[in-house]
Amino acid sequence: MSALARLRDLGLTLPAVAAPAGAYIPARRSGNLVFTAGQVPFVDGKVAATGKVGAGIDAEQAYDLARICTLNALAAIDGLVGLDSVTGVVKVVGFVASDPSFTGQPGVINGASDLLGEVFGESGAHARSAVGVAVLPLDVPVEVELTVEVGG
Template sequence: MAIRERLAELGISLPSVAAPAGSYVPAARTGSLVYTAGQVPVVDGKVVATGKVGADVTPEDAAGLARICALNALAAIDALVGLESVVRVVKVVGFVASAPGFTGQPGVINGASDVLAEIFGENGKHARSAVGVAELPLGVPVEVELIVEVA
């Protein structure tokens, strides 16, 4: 099934590419790999949540934010090379702004991992890191970056 058909079947629309908040590009290709910049939960140009997971943001809400981040990363990939060229998702790196004692980072980043598996099936399964951090840009609770292989 073509990727556009799969997105439509899932009721997923890719957002516009988020404007960089610094001196970088949203995605860069080298050889058969595309690396995205860290993507934060921005919808229509606005940050949708701030705070620490485990204090200000529930893990469940943070997982939904990680999903938004993953879709923002896919939009950056689509703008650079087209989603149709994605062969597989290689790696996801997720950062979670964590309250002291919060250790549920893997569950939060499942929000990104799960949507990638929904979209790409077996080719959406990937290696991953889920890291707790003290702060993230703009005060957001989660940030996600992708590495994908392209044809």
């Protein structure tokens, strides 16, 4: 089953690719790899939540925000090369704006990893970093970037 069909089966649709807020592009291909810019939790062009995880944003909400970020990254990939050209997910980097006492960054970024597994099956298995940071652009709690391998 194609990645786009799996998304439909999950009841998900790819959003419009967010316009860059700076001097960068949403995704870039180099050889058989596509790298996305960091994607934040935009829904219908608006930030879905702001604040720090562990202080106003709980881990479950942040997990859901990581899924939104990942959908936005998948949209950037689809806009560049078509999502169904993805043969595997190589790497996920997730940033979590965290209260200093919060140490559950890996659980938050599981939102991205779990979604990629649901969409790509075994091809969604990837290397990953989950990093706690003091603040992210627009005061969002989560940012996700992807590196995927594509065919052709």
